[in-house]
Amino acid sequence: MSYQNITLNYEDLTAILRINRPKKLNALNRDTIQELHKALLEIQDDDQVAVTILTGAGEKAFVAGADIAEFADYSVEEGEALAANGQKKLFNIVENFPKPVIAAINGFALGGGLELAMAAHFRTASTNAKMGLPETSLGVIPGYGGTQRLAQLVGKGKAMEMIMTAGMINADEAHRLGLVNHVFAPEDLLDQTQRIANKISKNSIVAITSAVEAVNAGFSYNKDGYATEIKAFGKAFGTEDFKEGTQAFLKKRKPDFPGK
Incomplete structure (x- = not known):
């Protein structure tokens, strides 16, 4: 299947799924969410795939957030539909995907980007990664399950602080909090994540x-x-x-x- 905003490659028993909008820092828009949805269904039906690594193209960003220009003038009803559709088409699918999904966070994972990474079964990160939910600085709250999954992963108090301050944390703090499982040098991130995927694929x-x-x-x-x-x-x-x-x-x- 051909995609415009993502790439899908295979290595051994692993599917490597990249958000590929580097000029937009891989920001999520409706089309990208739809393509990710289709790619995940393709991976699910492929008996040769055991594990999926979800990452971003380039070195600057995993996903630097949602494409704000796309919904800046939405109504209340449109905003609610945006959140509901995103949950249904992508974020809940990732969380409940029948094959392991590892998010390899390369660079910025902000807003919808961190929310996508948190939906994965676990996360690795590069040493230059920066993570946060800046939505309150835009007058909105984290969506796509962000308020729920962040609290589950780092605890209610720290989640409240991160959401209220709209600040970012670095990879070391994310590791200390349990938000990411491993931190690797940027040039080693994909290879080391692939090594974990290979270990998983040996099991049932x-x-x-x-x-x-x-x-x-x-x-x-x-x-x-x-x-x-x-x-x-x-x-x-x-x-x-x-x-x-x-x-x-x-x-x-x-x-x-x-x-x-």
Whole structure:
């Protein structure tokens, strides 16, 4: 499939999905969100892909925010629809994606950019990365789940401070807060993130998909995380991956998971 605002490449079992609007610092607009939506569906249907790395083109920005010019004159109703559609088409899909999604934050991740990174299953960052939710400086609040996911990741107090001050934090502070898992030199970010992806791809993607569902259930207001875990745990016993994993362990060999 051909894309205008993103690129999609494959390396081994990993899909590398880049927002590709460097002249706009990879800012999110409606077309980019729609293309990301389509690309994720393409990746989901590709049995050769185990992990997705989500990053930005160039060295300056992962995503420096939403394209403000696109919605500066929106009405109340249009603003609500913008948030709802973005959640449905992209951010919730990323959070609940059945294959692991790692956000590799290269440079600025602000507003919608940080919100997109937070929707991923976890994050790596370059040493020059800067992160923040500056929306209150524009007279609006963080959208696309930003108020919810930031508090889940760094705690309510720090989330309140970051949102209220509209300030940025650097990669080291983001690592200290648990917002990112690893910090790498800019030139090493993608290779080191790929190394993590390769490690993940050796495990059962069937089991990982169920684990994602169970973990996310614990952060959902209308789901019971423990009940979801129990059901998913039991379901695993009926998979071919479970049979392969246990037999490989008992026979002291490496597993070759069929992904079923």
